């Protein structure tokens with residue numbers, strides 16, 4: 074299997090200090106042929122013109138690296154947008170102005186108000202409702218770290234039926250999920266989403282991407298072998314993207 078890490082935050086993300094040269098060097102050292110920079114886009118705190126300018130500069134940097142490591146490494150131009158369905162016009166403009174290989178949409182906001190008032194089951198229900206709305210807004214290619222709410226909870230409070238709706242919607246909107254290995258370092262799961270949800274996803278479709286959600290050099294290879302085992306055992310197919318089109322390796 075060709076190795077990939079499709080979820081990497083460079084210093085173009087607010088919470089990472091990794092420069093692109095360091096990322097490229099470590100990926101090549103570990104025989105990882107495809108990496109994706111999925112830098113954060115947080116439209117609630119970053120003005121859109123700033124985001125666009127920043128990503129255009131980053132993309133020039135990526136072109137330079139791809140030239141330098143030709144034949145060994147391809148870096149993809151991607152973003153991880155938080156709650157993209159809250160900002161449909163801005164997401165549209167971003168996708169027109171900046172060359173992107175794929176857009177990952179992630180729900181990061183956890184409904185703390187609902188949790189404190191009604192409990193974790195209700196908060197989880199609201200979390201999945203947001204995910205469903207994000208998918209239905211139809212502006213993204215990949216659903217990022219499904220199940221992320223389990224980062225904060227000691228067990229999975231999701232409703233079976235609601236997960237069915239989410240998995241159906243992903244397929245219906247021609248999207249895929251990522252297998253995100255950061256769960257192992259963040260919570261009680263081995264990967265995001267949980268293995269039972271990956272099995273249910275596999276029943277519907279088999280294409281995925283694999284990522285570690287790296288923010289530091291040591292996270293660039295974090296539990297990748299584990300995701301590869303899951304991928305092989307379940308007959309999943311890792312893909313890459315080019316200009317918003319899915320490509321089989």
Ligand SMILES: [Zn+2]
Pocket residue numbers: 153179181217218
């Ligand atoms: Zn995220």
Ligand SMILES: [Zn+2]
Pocket residue numbers: 080082111153286
């Ligand atoms: Zn991330």
